[in-house]
Amino acid sequence: MDAFADDARSLAGGTEGAAALRSLTGVVLDALEGGAARRGGPLPPGGPGAVAERVRAVLGAPGGGVGGAGAVLPELGTGAVEALSSLVGLAAEGAADPADPLCAAHLHCPPLAVAAAADLSASVLNPSMDSWDQAPAASELEAWTCRALAGLVYGEGSGGDAGADALVTTGGTESNQLGVLLARELYGRDVRVVYGANAHHSVPRAAWLLGLPEPVRVPAPRGVLGPAELREALGSLDAGRPGVPVLVVATAGTTDTGAIDPLDELADVVGGFGPRSARGGGGGARLHVDAAYGGMLLFSRGRRARLAGLERADSVTLDLHKLGWQPVAAGLFVVPDRRALGPLDHRADYLNADDDTAAGLPDLLGRSLRTSRRPDIFKVAVTLRALGRAGLGALVEQTCEVASRLAELVEAEPRLELFGPPALSTVLFRPVGADAGAVAAVRRRLLVEGRAVLGRAAVSRGAAVSRGGGGQGTGGRDELWLKATLLNPHAEDSDLRALLKLVLEALPSSAGCRPERPTPAPPLPASRSGSPPALTESASDTTPVTASSAARSPRS
């Protein structure tokens, strides 16, 4: 082995690991700081081609190293300090950083420093949550934390052997999958998943994954799953096949608009549908609520009433890596009675032999579909303790207020159109009169120039006009909007104004809505103004976002 690789052989744990980590985490923090400064904005300019080129420059020419993939795996190592400096610097320089208020496309939150620091200890101690003898304290801490969060959904006093509990997941997708899986195990493989058109794509994907019949997609022209529409869908289903068991999936905080389904009314519909099985058709009906985004309102005394009815769900998805400021992953699957988790029980003699369990060693294997499992709940536990209910509630409220403020600014700007008042922390808007091509081009232009990260949502306008329980909506077809998913509680008025200004400036001149008096471009950081990206984007849909397609990339 070469001498340079020697420092790379130190272990993180034990009594000596901390000493090695003191210098290495210093290298990491320096590289993060340097990379962020070089980036100088919410994401690197130049689009995918420029980023690919920069990665290639650091990883070495293709053809060298193992697997024809450059110097990813050199024969001789470069040592821990070089590897951390170069690759952490590369990742930071090329990040879309959600801590920058102009990075607001997705449910992709800026983690709290306290959570990221706590997560370091998970990597160092490396408990694996599949057996007690790999994670004595970590598994006990997980049990406590899961119960506390489940109590937040299902109310206090739900302790005891049959009390509410939660499993830790990789996120909403896995939690939704578990909701579908429990229904399958309870009702059998002919259970039909019934979901709103506003639900997350992982819901029908779970049905596919688990081998269930094609799920039923209920139209949601108003952006929420309406009780009338649900009742109609369940009725048709039952008429076609009397007694068919169903799992209804509702959403508290959609990805597109942040809308919250009327949970209490939906629970009534589901509750009324289940007992038809008494008429002899088998049947049964369960309600799963995907509250990955909206569930965090539970921390806010002022806003938690928005989730009324959540506690009537048979299972709930929560994600603390959305409105909870945790690094991914911090998903939860919550049930009102831990006995419902029985179908996940599983035996592997080396992990939970009967005699070990009988002798008092906790059996952890039924707490996940995974086997080896990182203690993702640990950073959550530290965050809950550090901020308390009040501290997290304040951050939730502050973030929702940032969204309301952005909506006000959009409304005050005649060249911009607001989709509707934000339900949570997502604001949809667009330049007045911009068609889908222009909206998509604005988003891509901001991305490629490294100026802002905005998302997109194709939704029906009916979803906006009906807030407050109004009529049927337009029922018109989906239109494309710019989406700002605001998750940075510290974003300021000046950030929001800058974001809107960038949008107006990014309008392609061919679009019908070019502002008459374009405001001057803001001063750009050097890395942005130095070499303007070779951008040929127009309002047309298929222009490449990058001229560097010649850059060889493993993706090509």
Added chain:
Amino acid sequence: MDAFADDARSLAGGTEGAAALRSLTGVVLDALEGGAARRGGPLPPGGPGAVAERVRAVLGAPGGGVGGAGAVLPELGTGAVEALSSLVGLAAEGAADPADPLCAAHLHCPPLAVAAAADLSASVLNPSMDSWDQAPAASELEAWTCRALAGLVYGEGSGGDAGADALVTTGGTESNQLGVLLARELYGRDVRVVYGANAHHSVPRAAWLLGLPEPVRVPAPRGVLGPAELREALGSLDAGRPGVPVLVVATAGTTDTGAIDPLDELADVVGGFGPRSARGGGGGARLHVDAAYGGMLLFSRGRRARLAGLERADSVTLDLHKLGWQPVAAGLFVVPDRRALGPLDHRADYLNADDDTAAGLPDLLGRSLRTSRRPDIFKVAVTLRALGRAGLGALVEQTCEVASRLAELVEAEPRLELFGPPALSTVLFRPVGADAGAVAAVRRRLLVEGRAVLGRAAVSRGAAVSRGGGGQGTGGRDELWLKATLLNPHAEDSDLRALLKLVLEALPSSAGCRPERPTPAPPLPASRSGSPPALTESASDTTPVTASSAARSPRS
């Protein structure tokens, strides 16, 4: 909000995050150091009851806080420094630390410091791997690293559009699931999974999860899946239902013994079975190899020949969080041709709209069944670069040599019996004449006293006598062995001797094999000798491992 929670509101990212993290990671490293010193051994003494009691003492009395679960979620936060100090300290004090050479039960590795430090930057930058605009550089780095590792399996020169590729998974369980899923999508839902009795429990569990027929378990009395047994199983299956498509799952490095199936011969059998479909029965046969443990031999020039035939598999599971010294999760699912991953393609307009993809924004959604996804490959990329092929190969060899050395020491000790020469880095042994109850009791006693973490394996003795391709084995019934899964490359001779000494000392006096001249107990750290655990363990199977069952725990 209370003043104490103020420091907890800092974000990890941006240009200012590093400053906040400098002090907070210092707090974490201090707490890790302090916790490890208080623990003073491979795991905390006292068993589950004592650990639960300690957690309860830190988290506060039940009944307070939210959800009836103590002070997990206090109304007011304690601030970042207090929360990190107390909970990281608690986790470290209560860890089973794989960096301690006496912690060797499971495929639960001590992470390298360089990998844990790299993982910190993943938590800080928080790229989510489901869309380019959440992870510009991180997704490009992932693409390069996955290709390089896939090249390690399927050989160099496999570049180009149809080349080998890998998906990042949460571990072997998910990778095995993906292998089964691709077979289902290729062959349909009547595909039969055929696996050796020596395979990981996640293989039949994947069939259950994905809604497939009951899989076929092939006896493996010699500890490996034999070609003759496989041929026979496939023949019976085909006779019962001509043309039935199959997925054969083989193992390179079993959890119980580290045994490697004869991959080349199994590939011959599978290859010979597939073409029968030409006889008109439909059919088809694929081979998936679970090389979660053994796959890391690929890094060793001297030992990679042990995996001959791996490159003939249709898909391969690798786990760098086993013999690759990464924190969990670092799983990979490897295929020889990335076009095989097509069934995972998936569309969600907000993440990979057609016009964005056409315009050159990379489509990442088909690279996982998850949506939000942590950049788990990042620490792997840093480790590959820091150590190089040679550095990792040397660690693999060193670790296998540690296992060989332990096997020699067992053989040299007349009071101990060796199962057989280690195939990888797992050594099975037991006190001469110890029955299953005595073996299980020794393991639990060492656990509860906080002296050593050893695993257990119930395997047939035939698995040992047949190494080298010998006969049919005894075919006798499974017997219980102590299992040392050695993953610490730096373990020394003195550590291994200490481990064996502890085993001999832990033998219950009622067992038939008590050594005549018990060696004196080694000096114990204060925390161990101070308060002897209230241990009532005997050779009987059902004695509780802890007397503290009165301690209230959320698990109770």
